[in-house]
Amino acid sequence: TYVVTEACIKCKYTDCVEVCPVDCFYEGENMLVINPDECIDCGVCEPECPAEAILPDTEDGLEQWLEINEKFSAVWPNITEKVDALPGADDAVGEANKLADLSE
Ligand code: SF4
Numbered sequence: 366t367y368v369v370t371e372a373c374i375k376c377k378y379t380d381c382v383e384v385c386p387v388d389c390f391y392e393g394e395n396m397l398v399i400n401p402d403e404c405i406d407c408g409v410c411e412p413e414c415p416a417e418a419i420l421p422d423t424e425d426g427l428e429q430w431l432e433i434n435e436k437f438s439a440v441w442p443n444i445t446e447k448v449d450a451l452p453g454a455d456d457a458v459g460e461a462n463k464l465a466d467l468s469e
Pocket residue numbers: 367384385386387388389390399403404405406407408409410411
């Protein structure tokens with residue numbers, strides 16, 4: 366599966382949802398996640414994210430993000446159409462340690 370990682374937090378550009386063939390993105394207040402059970406591993410969303418937030422979970426160190434994608438995709442609503450990025454997204458894109466800012 367692919368997972369959405371820290372870089373999405375406070376940005377939420379939503380370019381990713383436009384290209385997903387199985388509509389498996391779910392929307393929180395300041396981040397999207399992928400439902401790992403629905404993702405078909407096509408990879409088309411990865412290059413679409415301006416924040417480079419989407420990665421295959423086969424990369425090292427992404428266990429925590431896989432858990433976050435699993436947990437929140439079960440409770441957040443599905444999103445299938447691009448919306449405006451969050452205000453301040455372009456400033457937040459390079460920030461480190463954004464996990465503390467994640468709105469559940
Ligand atoms: Fe959707 Fe493909 Fe991205 Fe999985 S890898 S979330 S199926 S676009």
